[in-house]
Amino acid sequence: MLDPRKVIVCRCEDVTLYDIEKAIDEGMDDLELLKRKLRIGMGPCQGSHCLLIAASILARKKGLKISDIRIPVSRPPIVPVKLKYFLGESRDGL
Numbered sequence: 001m002l003d004p005r006k007v008i009v010c011r012c013e014d015v016t017l018y019d020i021e022k023a024i025d026e027g028m029d030d031l032e033l034l035k036r037k038l039r040i041g042m043g044p045c046q047g048s049h050c051l052l053i054a055a056s057i058l059a060r061k062k063g064l065k066i067s068d069i070r071i072p073v074s075r076p077p078i079v080p081v082k083l084k085y086f087l088g089e090s091r092d093g094l
C-alpha cells in the first residue's frame, strides 16, 4: 500500500494525496475550495497534470461520479504580460 504522504498529486505546488484527502475530510467538498486551500492547479502547468486527478480523488471520497465534479476555470492574464515583470526586473527602464 502506498503512503498517501508520499504520493504527489500536484507536482507544481507539491501537494500530496494525503493533503487532498485531509482537506476533503475537513469539509473542502468542492474542487474550487481545494484549489484555493492547497493551490492545486495554480502552478506553472495551470492544472493540466493535477486537476483531473484531484477531481477523481474528490469523486471517490464523496461517492460521486467524476462527471459530477465541476472543474474550475483557469484565469489567464487579461493581456499578455512580459516575463520580466514576474521576475521583478526591468531592462528597458519600465
Ligand code: FES
Pocket (backbone or CB within 6 Å): 009, 010, 011, 012, 013, 040, 041, 042, 043, 044, 045, 046, 047, 048, 049, 050, 051
Ligand atoms: S501539477 Fe498541479 S499545477 Fe501543475
